[in-house]
Amino acid sequence: MAQFDQSKAYAEQEEVFFDDGRELELLHYVYGKPEIEEIRGNPQKVLAAIDEFARTKKYLMNVGELKGKIVTDLISEVKPETMVELGGYIGYSCILYADAVRKAGGKRYFSLERDPVFGAVIASLVDLAGLSDLVKVIIGSSAVSIQRLHSEGILKHVDMMFLDHYKPAYKTDLKLCEELKIVTPGTVLAADNVIKPGNPPYLEYVRSSVAEKRKAAEASSDESNPDTRFADRTSKQYANRQAEEKLQQSKGNPNLVYESKLINSYEPSGVPVTCENGTAIHRAIVELSTELSWSYRDQQTWLLLCHASVVTVTPVMLTAESSRLAHALQNIKLLALSFFFLPLDTFILFFSYAVRILVAFPATSHRARVRSTYTRYFEPRTVLVTGVGMTKGLVLARLFFIAGHNVIGADFEPPFLPITCGHVSRSIKAFHRLAKPDGTREGSARYCQSILDIVRKEKVDLWVSCSGVASAVEDGQAKEMIELLTKCKAVQYNVATTQKLHEKHSFTEYTKSLGLTVPETHTITSKTAALRVLEDVRPSGKKFIMKFIGTDDSVRGDMTLLPFDSVPATKAHISRLQISESRPWILQQFIDGPEYCTHALVVRGEVKAFTACPSAELLMHYEALPQDSALSRNMLRFTQEYAASDPENFTGHLSFDFLVDHEEAERAKRDPNMVVTLYPIECNPRAHTAVALFNSTPEMIEKGYMSLLEEPTTPKAEGSNGASYTPPVYPHQPGKYYWIGHDLTTCIILPALSLFKIHGNSFGEALDHFGTFLEHLFFWRDGTYEIWDPLPAWWLYHVYWPFQFAKSLVSGFKWSRINVSTTKMFGC
Numbered sequence: 001m002a003q004f005d006q007s008k009a010y011a012e013q014e015e016v017f018f019d020d021g022r023e024l025e026l027l028h029y030v031y032g033k034p035e036i037e038e039i040r041g042n043p044q045k046v047l048a049a050i051d052e053f054a055r056t057k058k059y060l061m062n063v064g065e066l067k068g069k070i071v072t073d074l075i076s077e078v079k080p081e082t083m084v085e086l087g088g089y090i091g092y093s094c095i096l097y098a099d100a101v102r103k104a105g106g107k108r109y110f111s112l113e114r115d116p117v118f119g120a121v122i123a124s125l126v127d128l129a130g131l132s133d134l135v136k137v138i139i140g141s142s143a144v145s146i147q148r149l150h151s152e153g154i155l156k157h158v159d160m161m162f163l164d165h166y167k168p169a170y171k172t173d174l175k176l177c178e179e180l181k182i183v184t185p186g187t188v189l190a191a192d193n194v195i196k197p198g199n200p201p202y203l204e205y206v207r208s209s210v211a212e213k214r215k216a217a218e219a220s221s222d223e224s225n226p227d228t229r230f231a232d233r234t235s236k237q238y239a240n241r242q243a244e245e246k247l248q249q250s251k252g253n254p255n256l257v258y259e260s261k262l263i264n265s266y267e268p269s270g271v272p273v274t275c276e277n278g279t280a281i282h283r284a285i286v287e288l289s290t291e292l293s294w295s296y297r298d299q300q301t302w303l304l305l306c307h308a309s310v311v312t313v314t315p316v317m318l319t320a321e322s323s324r325l326a327h328a329l330q331n332i333k334l335l336a337l338s339f340f341f342l343p344l345d346t347f348i349l350f351f352s353y354a355v356r357i358l359v360a361f362p363a364t365s366h367r368a369r370v371r372s373t374y375t376r377y378f379e380p381r382t383v384l385v386t387g388v389g390m391t392k393g394l395v396l397a398r399l400f401f402i403a404g405h406n407v408i409g410a411d412f413e414p415p416f417l418p419i420t421c422g423h424v425s426r427s428i429k430a431f432h433r434l435a436k437p438d439g440t441r442e443g444s445a446r447y448c449q450s451i452l453d454i455v456r457k458e459k460v461d462l463w464v465s466c467s468g469v470a471s472a473v474e475d476g477q478a479k480e481m482i483e484l485l486t487k488c489k490a491v492q493y494n495v496a497t498t499q500k501l502h503e504k505h506s507f508t509e510y511t512k513s514l515g516l517t518v519p520e521t522h523t524i525t526s527k528t529a530a531l532r533v534l535e536d537v538r539p540s541g542k543k544f545i546m547k548f549i550g551t552d553d554s555v556r557g558d559m560t561l562l563p564f565d566s567v568p569a570t571k572a573h574i575s576r577l578q579i580s581e582s583r584p585w586i587l588q589q590f591i592d593g594p595e596y597c598t599h600a601l602v603v604r605g606e607v608k609a610f611t612a613c614p615s616a617e618l619l620m621h622y623e624a625l626p627q628d629s630a631l632s633r634n635m636l637r638f639t640q641e642y643a644a645s646d647p648e649n650f651t652g653h654l655s656f657d658f659l660v661d662h663e664e665a666e667r668a669k670r671d672p673n674m675v676v677t678l679y680p681i682e683c684n685p686r687a688h689t690a691v692a693l694f695n696s697t698p699e700m701i702e703k704g705y706m707s708l709l710e711e712p713t714t715p716k717a718e719g720s721n722g723a724s725y726t727p728p729v730y731p732h733q734p735g736k737y738y739w740i741g742h743d744l745t746t747c748i749i750l751p752a753l754s755l756f757k758i759h760g761n762s763f764g765e766a767l768d769h770f771g772t773f774l775e776h777l778f779f780w781r782d783g784t785y786e787i788w789d790p791l792p793a794w795w796l797y798h799v800y801w802p803f804q805f806a807k808s809l810v811s812g813f814k815w816s817r818i819n820v821s822t823t824k825m826f827g828c
């Protein structure tokens, strides 16, 4: 966070601090300046003159320079053609933002202000700044103005909206804009003073799910009076206004959700403010906060920037409470979809076979080449890949095949029903069914025995475990058993290491013991303990979020950043929470920034292959970060230090989820040599679907996996800082990966169906989705389909998934989500 320059602090805020004539005084002050002709036509100089008045004469309730910069930065990123502000006051935010909108190529800025005198001040200063061609000052209550501008065809849509007016009207005005389709997916909202106790109704609304909003819409409660939760002092102020102004009642668009994120900043008075990360769902959004509210001084205020995202394309997720009929229909629709695409997909399948006869593909010719010379240089090995029904297993099986080895595939499958897509892959020489672990000792033993049997029967040299989380520990047991009883080597951790990495607490403790950073977390079972920890951490400047361990909707979503600047305020906040041994909480360090994931292959403590990518929604889209980028290099370094910490026990796949501070992530994009602080939040000691990025990198097999079959060399450097590591294999043509079944549903079918719904997508929005789909279709790669091995993709969509849907239909199994790449159905 940039430091606040105290010389720029505004004057002290008095008991009465607006509407006492100071607004006209400001006008005289600015126009009375000797250098007025230099100021004319220069927005920055007008803003400087306003700031000067607020510093040297009287306080003004403006957004201020530092908070304003966050929004202007966003304007240059979003490049809004049309921007609206609700609450213009004397025009500070209007001049600042309208200037940024103009610089970003935008065309219109509407400043909606209820008070005619303030409106006149805005118009006069906007004119002085030379922005009159862009800015329209609209005087009147925001709701009335919005409706009028819309009905006159002047305001049909906004790209960005700044809410800084009458707090109870935030939610109602937003809903009005949604209903009129002025706010649609892609619109960015910036709202001041929203975090508890600032504006609970607004915050709840932008953070609630589609299902919750639909339910609320059905209940259609009266919203014409301000919510009772507004703080006392604010309520009184609002009560005075109610006589003049009734809140607008509107249906809104329950199908929209908003993503949000907070940035640190300062109030113009110089009070430092802290921020929190909202629940980012799809795209990065910004929330920023200040310590002064517009009802003022005694409350926290926050500026929340939200990005409306498309929710109309997300089917309302069915829950356990949804009727059996709804679940049955869900299965039937998906079965019908598979049937509908059967002719096209079958054509693509046979077309691929035809092309395969005529064209030599690099993948298969590579295999032919290495095998033709194998008497001298190459010894084909027998490799068992478990989990070939999932994309990650299939990708690895194909890579071993391309590299010239004999691949045995295995996965869970019902007897006599070859449904998994890996089963039919050309890369598989033989397929075996695994016994599913069922949580019992016997089940685990059966699972391990089934792997051991395959290893013995097929004379397997190398077992590559690609299983899912459900058999994480069993895979560790199987590794220990196999390496003890056979000569086969396993790319898998032993039980102790698997458990250590898999469980969050032990992972955090181990990470700390290596001297690596982790987000600070404290378990809290009493108010005294919470206050003690918060006072202890105060000097560090870190901010924390109190999270209830368990489910309690009343405290969910409270993202208050602690500690407050004043100890009594922190105490007052903590005293409101119910904390006890039986209601434990955690205080977790707040990291404001994006999430990344990595995939690595580690052999005897050495990272042999590595890739990093931004964490995508539902993990259905993968795009590798450039290997020489600061983020990728830092994540690699972290993984290398981790792996080198215990070379004897570190052989397996290793993937981490990291959070990075927003500002650092931005700087890291510009400075490839930067040292980035990474906050690991999770470790998965197994293959990650991001391994798909290695699809065209068969050298990972010889340089990585096969090195396990060689005699161990001298142990590598210990992993202390300064240790040098051999560079790993990176995906050399990483490409971008998606799964067509997922995108077809989310980018084509659902947006198309939504066109016919009352609150559905507009045609333009649907077109955006279709465009995304086409971009993926033509420029990205599907995770399952390979032209030289086309059957698994066909099998996935026309055998595996139809089988699962039919099974759910018959058994009445209720599911809410499916993951095409891991072939998982999430029950509800």
Ligand SMILES: C[S@@+](CC[C@H](N)C(=O)[O-])C[C@H]1O[C@@H](n2cnc3c(N)ncnc32)[C@H](O)[C@@H]1O
Residues within 6 Å of the ligand: 061, 062, 063, 064, 085, 086, 087, 088, 089, 090, 091, 092, 093, 094, 112, 113, 114, 115, 118, 140, 141, 142, 143, 164, 165, 166, 169, 294
């Ligand atoms: C905090 S000030 C705005 C500050 C301004 N955005 C800036 O940063 O320069 C709030 C303004 O909203 C105006 N206001 C309050 N209720 C309103 C409503 N319903 N419609 C339009 N403006 C309103 C007030 O008159 C006041 O000028």
